[in-house]
Amino acid sequence: MTGAVAGRTLDDVLDRMTSILEAMPPELAPRRAFLATYQRTTRAVGEALAYGAFEDPAWVQAWDVAFADLYLDALDADLSGDTGHRPPRPWRxxxxxxxxxxxxxxxxxxxxxxxxxxxxxxLLGVISDADFADAVLLGRRRRDHERIDAVLSARVAAEDDELSAQGRKSPLDRALTPFNRAASARFLREARAKVWHNTAELQRARVAGPDEYAVRLAELEVLSAARIADLLAPGQVLLHLAVAGFGVVLPPA
Known part of the structure; x- marks a missing residue:
């Protein structure tokens, strides 16, 4: 993956997002909601890179490009309607x-x-097996992974304001705004901690071979898809997530 993203920057990713947004018809407003949110967050990561928020900015940029590609490729597959190249189940x-x-x-x-x-x-796309064996380097990678939390948390209030501007929040939602914002920041931190665990589990599977990796990735796909029911349940979803958690955890192999 590192080689695949070499030479590409977050500006390239933002250009791709803009092109997709501009071509997306109005009836796909739900897809636009996430893409626009992600575009704003990507700009915030770029600003954090510019002012030196990370220990290894080149690695963070390569990782963020690889990360964005997974979503944008899934979105392209969905928009194309090509039944032979369907997005992964959580995205479907x-x-x-x-x-x-x-x-x-x-x-x-x-x-x-x-x-x-x-x-x-x-993360696996930009952390080699040799990197996992280097405790000092892996520690630096994990700290930069955790620093993204600060960027995301800083976006919570602004993204909540975006939803308010769309006029789609109920009076109860508006009354719960301070609690919802705190809940959002909390579940994002919790989810990313579980992501690091899952990355380590997938890396062990990668070392064991492609068949074992495919099995473990399929498990992660099922766990992620199963979270949909919680996200569609009635009630104040952010408060529920603050209590029940948002992330998923791969059990030991």
Whole structure:
């Protein structure tokens, strides 16, 4: 994966996002909700890179490009309608969710697929088996992974304001805004901690061979898809996630 993203930058990713957004018809508003959120978050990561928030900015950029590609490739496959190249199940369920759901629900469905399913794969794409054997280097990779939390947490209030501007929040939602924002920051931290665990599990499977890796990745796909039911349940979903958790955990092999 590292070689595949060599020479590409977050600006290239943002250009690709812009092209997809501009070509997306109005009736696909739910897909636009997540893509626009992700585009704003990607810009925030680029700003954090510019002011030196990470220990290894070149690695973070390569990782973020690889990460974005997993989502954008799934979105392209969905938009093309090519039945021979379907998105992974967590993305299919997110894309096929009822269009009249509030934008927040569509964003959460996208976050589930992208963080719980895509992110461990993206990390493996830019952390070699030799890197995993180097405790000092791996520690640096993990710290930069955790620093993304600060970027995401800083976006919570702004993204909540975006949803409010769309006029799709109920009076109860507005009353719960401070609690929902705190819950969002909490479940993002919790999910990313579980992502690191799942990345290590997948790496052990990768060392064991392609068949073992395929089995473990399939397990992760099932776990991530199963979270959809929680995200579609009635009630205050963010408060529920703050208690029950958002991430998924691969059991030991």
């Amino acid at each position: 369920l997110a894309f096929d969710a009822p269009p009249d759901l509030p934008p927040l629900r569509h964003v959460l469905l996208g976050i589930n697929a992208h963080i719980n399913y895509d992110l461990p794969q993206a």
